[in-house]
Amino acid sequence: MVDVPELVAQAREGRPRAVARLISLVEGASPQLREVMAALAPLAGNAYVVGLTGSPGVGKSTSTSALVSAYRRAGKRVGVLAVDPSSPFSGGALLGDRVRMSDHASDPGVYIRSMATRGHLGGLAWAAPQAIRVLDAAGCEVILVETVGVGQSEVEIASQADTSVVLLAPGMGDGIQAAKAGILEIGDLYVVNKADRDGADATARELNHMLGLGESRGPGDWRPPIVKTVAARGEGIEEVLQALEKHHAWMAEHGVLAERRRARAAREVETIAVTALRERIGSLHGDRRLDALAQRIVDGELDPYAAADELVAGLTESA
Template sequence: MADADVPTLVEQARQGRPRAVARLISLIEGDSPRLREVMAALAPLAQGAYVVGVTGSPGVGKSTSTSALVSAYRRAGKRVGVLAVDPSSPFSGGALLGDRIRMSEHASDPGVYIRSMATRGHLGGLAWAAPQAIRVLDVAGCDVVIVETVGVGQSEVEIAAQADTTMVLLAPGMGDGIQAAKAGILEIGDVYVVNKADREGADATARELNHMLGLGEARAPGDWRPPIVKTVAARGEGTDEVVQALEKHRAWMEEHGVLAERRMRRAAGEVETIAVTALRARIGDLHGDRRLGALAERVVAGELDPYAAADELVAGVTERAAGA
């Protein structure tokens, strides 16, 4: 389509027009030259949508659970955005036909935006794009933005860190306890869900999780104790309890100043990443200048140690900055 200018797209997105929302997210994903313009236009329009991260190993039923969660929030009259950064998600087009059909009910609902983000290419780019896509969905009037990620790998954990509340899904009989511990998932969950709770081993999984999380131990008053909710998402069972657990966590965060603190930390991390990337790009320019290559040559030859070489590189970056 012929492209509208950024102010027009942002105004259309604010009115909730899906094509403008999609177009803005594409601009962000593509690292468009207009990215900065988009971000500047979005900033003053921020609404502060509640961001829920949904993560878990492949096969635990993330997309089915996300779909059930969307339905529950829709029943409560909320507008919902879904950002799927999961290569196996039906949103991303890679999963079972059954799931895809199940999700398509939301595709025709004007109160729901669904967007998949490609995990092809380097993941750093994705962790970078996700918070900006969340901003677009926020400006488009979403009360809740659900970010669905596969719970494996550092980058996905970083994306989960973009959420206000992180919900970790497990399923019985997948050796998830150990897998979860490996992926560091036990450190990031605010709410745990044992899905497929009609299967054998669901109670054992919940018990193991309870034990691993140390939920039996005493905590300071006011500390958050992650609840463990059992669901059968495919039949919508337990979804209302999940929403209650999420809203309880949100209320707890607001009461204790944790929500403001998390959002501050998130913004700080984002600003820092952009700044470091900008500085790294300047080194990259030097790379193009062959300055880095020349320094590396001297390091290999033993004429220079890597620290002394790095000093020259840093000096080059800041000289350039002074000259710019």
């Protein structure tokens, strides 16, 4: 058994091993997970969570690394969750801690963690909300969440981040991809990376046109800016930082930040509750109640929906 209060105290001191251990408890759905979350609850809620998403090859890891450098120059403690595809053999993160972020590995003000999706759709790991809370409670002022980059299922990042950054690159058909993936609805900031390539201006214009077509904003509403960068050389990163700061301030002023965080907490509670119910239902395989309901369906006494209602009512009453 782990000494959770001691582990949390060490994480608050910035000890990376303690942070790593807490996130491992989260990922492994440890029996002590409830104790961990209870200890972290009063300590979290201060970090600014920025999500970065986009199709493979747009330079998400390079952009994330450049943003880490910019935030560190500003004196901020930074946490990075880099969500990777799962290994089909071990279930672990396929790419491991990102090679492109190795420049920050020895910086005590930066904590980088790769997490495996483990088959979870939406570009995020199922444990991401709890891992974000660990980094928040450990004193990270900014948390950058980089999604797996698998294409059209990336939109889940909008439900986990305060600000969602969508990256595109010229010559990759990203304009069409943006329209297909629904990222025109989730982006708070759009970054056209690799802007030194031919077609960068055209990509930015096309994106601006599509954003205009889908616009239904009133006076004072946030209009997502478009910033061009060459992340590998650090070009345009300060402009991205300024745009992030403006969005953060706008959300705080208009009550959007608090509302997004309430909605995020509500989704997390819902997910935990649904998962618990699913586990209970899964354990009913071969249970006499389920068998009896199945027989009544076969006999024509019940329809499947009525049987499901009866089963759920029985589960919630016995909870």
